[in-house]
Amino acid sequence: xxxxxxxxxxxxxxxxxxxxxxxxxxxxxxxxxxxxxxxxxxxxxxxxxxxxxxxxxxxxxxxxxxxxxxxxxxxxxxxxxxxxxxxxxxxxxxxxxxxxxxxxxxxxxxxxxxxxxxxxxxxxxxxxxxxxxxxxxxxxxxxxxxxxxxxxxxxxxxxxxxxxxxxxxxxxxxxxxxxxxxxxxxxxxxxxxxxxxxxxxxxxxxxxxxxxxxxxxxxxxxxxxxxxxxxxxxxxxxxxxxxxxxxxxxxxxxxxxxxxxxxxxxxxxxxxxxxxxxxxxxxxxxxxxxxxxxx
Numbered sequence: 632x633x634x635x636x637x638x639x640x641x642x643x644x645x646x647x648x649x650x651x652x653x654x655x656x657x658x659x660x661x662x663x664x665x666x667x668x669x670x671x672x673x674x675x676x677x678x679x680x681x682x683x684x685x686x687x688x689x690x691x692x693x694x695x696x697x698x699x700x701x702x703x704x705x706x707x708x709x710x711x712x713x714x715x716x717x718x719x720x721x722x723x724x725x726x727x728x729x730x731x732x733x734x735x736x737x738x739x740x741x742x743x744x745x746x747x748x749x750x751x752x753x754x755x756x757x758x759x760x761x762x763x764x765x766x767x768x769x770x771x772x773x774x775x776x777x778x779x780x781x782x783x784x785x786x787x788x789x790x791x792x793x794x795x796x797x798x799x800x801x802x803x804x805x806x807x808x809x810x811x812x813x814x815x816x817x818x819x820x821x822x823x824x825x826x827x828x829x830x831x832x833x834x835x836x837x838x839x840x841x842x843x844x845x846x847x848x849x850x851x852x853x854x855x856x857x858x859x860x861x862x863x864x865x866x867x868x869x870x871x872x873x874x875x876x877x878x879x880x881x882x883x884x885x886x887x888x889x890x891x892x893x894x895x896x897x898x899x900x901x902x903x904x905x906x907x908x909x910x911x912x913x914x915x916x917x918x919x920x921x922x923x924x925x926x
Contacts, residue, residue, distance in 0.1 A: 646767060665778055666702020667787065668766040669797035670682040670695055671737060678845035680740070680805045682879065683754045686905040691740045692805055695764065698733035699732040700797045701773040704920040712763040713747045719745050719783045725764070757807050759878055765800040804845060806869055811901065812842030814926045821919030828861040838923070845879040854897055854911060855921055862890075875909075877901060882909065890915075 672678050684691050687829035697709060707729050712721035723746045726736050727731040743762060744750040763783060768776040778799050780786050791799050810835035816832045836856035853860075853873015861867075867889065875897055882899035892914060899909035907923035 633645075654695070657924070664772055665774065666704050666768050666775050666801050667700045667778065667797070668704065668707055668768060669695055669700040669799075669800045670697050670766070671798060672844065674799060676737070678803070678857050680743075680756060680806065682756060682758055682762075682805050683807050685740060685756050690735055693762075694735060694737040695801060696733045696735045697729065697766065702768070704768050704770045705771045708767040708769075709736055709904060710765050710777070711743075711746060711838065712765075712779065712781065713743075713750070714763060714783070715749075715757060715760045717863050718749075720749055720777065721763075722777075722781065724767075739856060751769060758805060758807075760805040762803040763800060765801070787894045802845075804876075806846045806877075809846040809876055809877040810842070811848055811907070812840055814839050815923040816850055816926060817921050817923050819857055819919050819921040821854075821857050821921075822917065823861050825861060826879065827864070829858060832861060832916065834860060837926075840923075847874070849874050849875065851895065853884075857919055858888065861917075873897065873901065873911075882907065888913070 654722065655691075673694040673696060677691065680693065681691050697707065697792050699707075701784055708864045709726040709729065710722045710726050712719055712723075725738060729736075740753060740756070744752065744755070749755070763779075765779045768778070770776065772893075776786070778786055779919075785792060785800070787799055790903070794838045800817075815838050817836045817838055819836070820830075821834065822830045834855075834857060839851040841851075843849060850873040852870035854871070856870075857868070858867050871882060871886070871888050873886050873895060877881045881903040882897065882901065884897040885894060887894050895911050895913045896908060897911045899907055901907055905925055907921075909921045909923060910919070911921070912918045
């Protein structure tokens with residue numbers, strides 16, 4: 632379809648704490664105001680649970696720091712959930728009564744196994760499982776706040792969830808080591824549904840893939856210049872960042888573009904020669920096949 636209009640999207644933070652109590656419909660969200668803790672992965676420690684090491688019989692260990700971000704927090708517990716397939720296990724208390732801040736917490740695979748009854752050995756860790764960590768807060772006024780509910784769903788608003796400055800929860804995926812950051816030469820063959828644009832074959836472009844840790848990556852332009860080539864005449868003359876997650880050589884990602892109602896879904900693989908084979912589709916039915924070759 633013809634692209635005659637686009638919207639530049641931005642996130643506007645309206646407050647540092649929970650700012651609304653409805654979800655836009657008739658129901659009210661059960662949100663708790665008052666305090667939030669900040670969890671940060673320790674940079675020198677693994678950002679994921681290394682499945683390759685576990686399969687080899689080796690021990691693994693993760694580490695993170697925790698401290699109050701807002702509110703009068705007297706102490707806190709570190710709470711864990713374990714997601715495997717369609718099942719969510721927990722909550723379990725991983726560390727209790729923390730009252731000196733900031734505090735660094737480390738967990739070995741043996742401690743994680745001991746905390747969750749469905750885990751009995753290293754062999755029980757499965758690809759794409761995830762350990763989810765959050766907090767239970769004990770406020771100075773006597774209130775107790777669980778930032779995740781009993782099912783692992785968040786008890787806080789979107790402004791906290793999308794904050795770029797702190798994390799109310801962190802996740803450690805069970806994955807393999809990944810090192811895909813760098814600059815890539817990309818060639819894309821793609822088809823468009825816009826009658827005023829032409830399909831492209833081996834369209835060249837250069838992108839930067841930024842390593843965010845834990846197998847998570849940002850692409851400087853998720854469609855490697857194809858939107859600019861097709862839709863620059865409508866004002867789409869800028870790059871739109873994309874993303875993907877690498878789980879043991881399988882890539883997946885999704886992001887919104889600046890066209891109203893448009894989004895891109897990505898899948899792909901890491902090849903033995905170091906190249907990436909990437910396929911993407913968008914909400915309009917456009918489709919692209921790209922090969923990323925590291926410089």
